[in-house]
Amino acid sequence: MVTHKKVIIIGGGISGVKAALDLYNGGVEDTLILEARSRLGGRLLSIDSTNKTNQEDIKYDLGASWFHDSLNNPLFDKAIEKGNVKYYFDDGRSIFFSAHNNNIEHWKYEVVMDEILAFITLTYERNPYKPDVSLKEICDEYISKHKSHLTEDQIKYGLGVVRMWAELWHGESWDKLSAKYSFDGSSHLGRNVFVKNGYKTVFNNELNDLPESYRINNIKLNTQVNSINYTNKKQIILKTNDNTIYTCDYLIVTIPQSLLIINDPKDEQYINWQPVLPTHITDILPSIHYGSLGKIIFEFDTIFWPDNVDRFYAITDNIPDNHGSNYKSWDFPTIFINYAAMAKTATLVALIQAPLSSYIENLDSSIKNQRIWNLFQPLIQSISIISNIPAPTKIYHTPWNSEKYSRGAYATTKVGTINPEKIINAFTQGIDNRIKFAGAETVDGSANGCAHGGWFSGQREAKFILQQIALEQLQSKL
Ligand SMILES: Cc1cc2nc3c(=O)[nH]c(=O)nc-3n(C[C@H](O)[C@H](O)[C@H](O)COP(=O)(O)OP(=O)(O)OC[C@H]3O[C@@H](n4cnc5c(N)ncnc54)[C@H](O)[C@@H]3O)c2cc1C
The missing domain is CATH 3.50.50.60 (FAD/NAD(P)-binding domain)
Known part of the structure; x- marks a missing residue:
């Protein structure tokens, strides 16, 4: 038949x-x-929360979480029309922090980040035949040309923030991303809106x-x-x-x-x-390459970090040892999504990127949670309002690299594409x-x-x- x-x-x-x-x-x-x-x-996959502090029947998304382009997003329009999606504009207060600074003032990175993006645009506009290099390399070019006009903090934090946005949008390490195309087309048509109930x-x-x-x-x-x-x-x-x-x-x-x-x-x-x-x-x-945006969900018994901050941005200038098992805390930039702010729930979700996301997926289950906690404990300690933070009651992570029907998160632009x-x-x-x-x-x-x-x-x-x-x-x- x-x-x-x-x-x-x-x-x-x-x-x-x-x-x-x-x-x-x-x-x-x-x-x-x-x-x-x-x-x-x-790649839309919601799981239930087991957090005892769950106040609003929230769910966790292993795939998409946000309505991007909210001015031009028919899924968001339908959510409003049907009234059954609980959402939150998580673009309120944010804190940028690093291993040595718990609250980096925005003027220390904002102007430099804007200038680096302008530098990239101008470089390729003036010389369209310049071979594509990695985002990290073009940032190094910018610094070597302009360092006499920059403070040490501006260099450190400016680079750190460019790296963070690129890596956690593409899910790929900045030394693999294309300088020419990584920030191309990424200007959104409207705000981002977080979906709380899956x-x-x-x-x-x-x-x-x-x-x-x-x-x-x-x-x-x-x-x-x-x-x-x-x-x-x-x-x-x-x-x-x-x-x-x-x-x-x-x-x-x-x-x-x-x-x-x-x-x-x-x-x-x-x-x-x-x-x-x-x-x-x-x-x-x-030329097709899939990045590996990943998420780690940490559930706790109590909220011990500010509940009036939507996102915490961890900046780093560490260069990770890419040999597979020697990663240290602060090797990678990380964005934490705060469920305490949006739903009074003691959960933090860390956005992570390659190669960390596949490393975590492949860890042996007998040591996985301890290893994850060892990596992230110092970052979460930095945003905490208490001195000795408790371990999470539960940890979940995304599976996309090892999932046979996705093999990565979504397409990204690798250098030379x-x-x-x-x-x-x-x-x-x-x-x-x-x-x-x-x-x-x-x-x-x-x-x-x-x-x-x-x-x-x-x-x-x-x-x-x-x-x-x-x-x-x-x-x-x-
Ligand atoms: C971690 C992560 C975070 C994300 N965050 C966001 C976000 O916040 N906002 C946002 O808008 N987007 C986000 N995305 C992207 C979004 O999830 C995807 O763009 C979208 O879900 C893709 O939908 P699709 O139908 O094109 O592909 P898919 O959802 O991948 O659907 C393709 C389907 O084809 C099936 N399939 C594959 N091979 C075969 C075969 N041989 N025969 C039959 N079936 C097959 C697969 O099983 C799958 O169900 C995120 C993605 C990931 C992974």
Whole structure:
């Protein structure tokens, strides 16, 4: 038995669900979502809090936590309309601190950070042929040219803050990030809004707009597509891990690009494309790189840090020993999200980056929590209002590097990359007007890599296919 559908969507994350919803609302009900995992949502994943001090029934998000671009974010608009998402603008008071300074005044880093960003822009505007270097290298260039006009503190804290923003936006170390593109497109269209009761609620706001019968009959979980054959001009043939064959007229692929770059046929997530992907796509695949933003959630019995500060920013000028196991406290910049401020709950969430995030994922479970606490205790002690802080009652961390269906957090721009726009253009071009690519990494601007970017991509591809189908119907009438 072969199942045929007008449109098949690979992936049941926000991109895939939005595409299915728009196709449905546009009159194309004969669609199917094939999802490899045993759950929907992809990189949107909320877990329950076990914190006894939990005041507001909060959840923790291992994937997306914020509505970015809140002036241009349809997921945020829907959250307001439905009234079921608890959110918080966590852009109130913040504290920047380091190993030797518990409260770094903003004038010590702000102007230097702005000047470094201007320096990068001007450097590449004046000399577009200058080879891309790492963000760390261009910062060193700036300092060597301008150090006579800077104080020691400005150098230390200015660099520290640039490094922190870059690493904790991209999830990658600044000596690996592209100087040319790391801050490109990152200016947001509006404030950031933190979701307190789980992004799952946001995802379900989309999912539940599909009728129940669709959700029961047209979504298949535990179904990994491992072969896509588009040799036949009429039908695309898909094969899944349970050896089932599906055919369709149109295909929307929302698989993270970190999986599309796998070229080893022995890899479990390898996709056998027949014929092979066209050159406009294979040419850009070597430039795709996924960063590793991670989170560590620390639950405590009591709140022993200020509850009137939204975020704590830990700055460092340490150079970590990259050999794997010798990391020390203060080797990496860290952002702490304060649940005490937003929900009177004794929880801190640390945002972390590569290589620390994969190091933590791979620690042996028998020593993991102790090692994590040893690394972060001095940072949390620095923001504490008591002298001997208690150990956390529970620690959770994100799994994205070792998750086989994500292999990293989201796309980032490594040094030497091609212009990211070329990657986006290659995917939006699709193949033969019948295989289309959606996914958070296929949109440009500040939505790239974000949940609402995924939503926009699903909307874009559903619109394209609806137009193609309308054209088909018109041609058949003529
Ligand atoms: C730690 C972290 C923090 C983040 N923070 C934010 C934030 O604060 N705000 C924000 O807007 N965004 C954030 N993001 C990004 C956001 O989560 C993603 O951009 C968005 O969820 C991606 O949605 P998607 O549908 O494009 O991809 P995914 O959610 O990855 O969905 C793709 C789906 O395809 C499935 N799949 C893969 N291979 C196959 C196959 N062969 N066959 C069938 N199915 C397959 C996967 O299982 C997955 O469900 C964060 C991400 C991470 C990891």
